[in-house]
Amino acid sequence: xxxxxxxxxxxxxxxxxxxxxxxxDDWDMWVRLTILGSLAWVDRVVLNYRLHxxxxxxxxxxLEQADLAMRRKFARWPQLDPEQRRLVHLxxxxxxxxxMQLRLRWAAQYLAQGKLVQAAKQxxxxxxxxxxxxxxxxx
Numbered sequence: 492x493x494x495x496x497x498x499x500x501x502x503x504x505x506x507x508x509x510x511x512x513x514x515x516d517d518w519d520m521w522v523r524l525t526i527l528g529s530l531a532w533v534d535r536v537v538l539n540y541r542l543h544x545x546x547x548x549x550x551x552x553x554l555e556q557a558d559l560a561m562r563r564k565f566a567r568w569p570q571l572d573p574e575q576r577r578l579v580h581l582x583x584x585x586x587x588x589x590x591m592q593l594r595l596r597w598a599a600q601y602l603a604q605g606k607l608v609q610a611a612k613q614x615x616x617x618x619x620x621x622x623x624x625x626x627x628x629x630x
Contacts, residue, residue, distance in 0.1 A: 494537070494538055495521075495530075497524065501527050501528070504523075504525060504527055505520060505523040505524050505526075506523065507560075507563070508520055511560055511564070512557050512560050512561040512564065513557060514553060514554065514557055515554065515557040515558055515561055516557075518561065519561045519564070522561075522565065526570060526571075537611070547568065558586075559629070562579060562582070562583050563628065563629070563630060564630055565579045566579045566580060566628055566630060567630065571617045572582055580627055580628045583628040584624050584627065584628075585626065587620050587623050587624045588620075588624055590620050591620035591621055591624065594613045594614075594616050594617040595613070595614075595617050597609075597612075597613045598610045598613035598614045598617065601613060
């Protein structure tokens with residue numbers, strides 16, 4: 492999350508927010524802006540972020556589906572060259588790998604606590620993530 496100053500011409504060229512990628516439509520917009528040129532970063536805290544029970548980011552399933560929709564969109568985007576498209580696919584695999592590793596850590600923690608059912612669920616999800624990594628980004 493955060494604030495950014497964007498040039499009007501860049502926003503007009505990037506196009507409007509894409510409702511098909513909500514709730515990651517802001518990320519989608521930032522990616523489209525980076526295709527137009529480089530971003531400048533301010534390396535200090537300039538914004539606070541408040542977490543609460545109704546944050547959209549609490550809905551992992553909705554976020555995962557929106558993330559997938561955004562990645563599919565860029566994998567088919569005609570403005571990207573073949574190398575950029577390859578990076579979209581590679582980014583999908585890396586993101587899935589990170590989730591899989593997190594689930595494996597959770598499974599190990601649950602096992603250490605003697606919570607076998609929770610550990611088994613995390614292992615099942617990690618196995619599903621592994622299959623998705625091997626298949627690659629669905630188009």
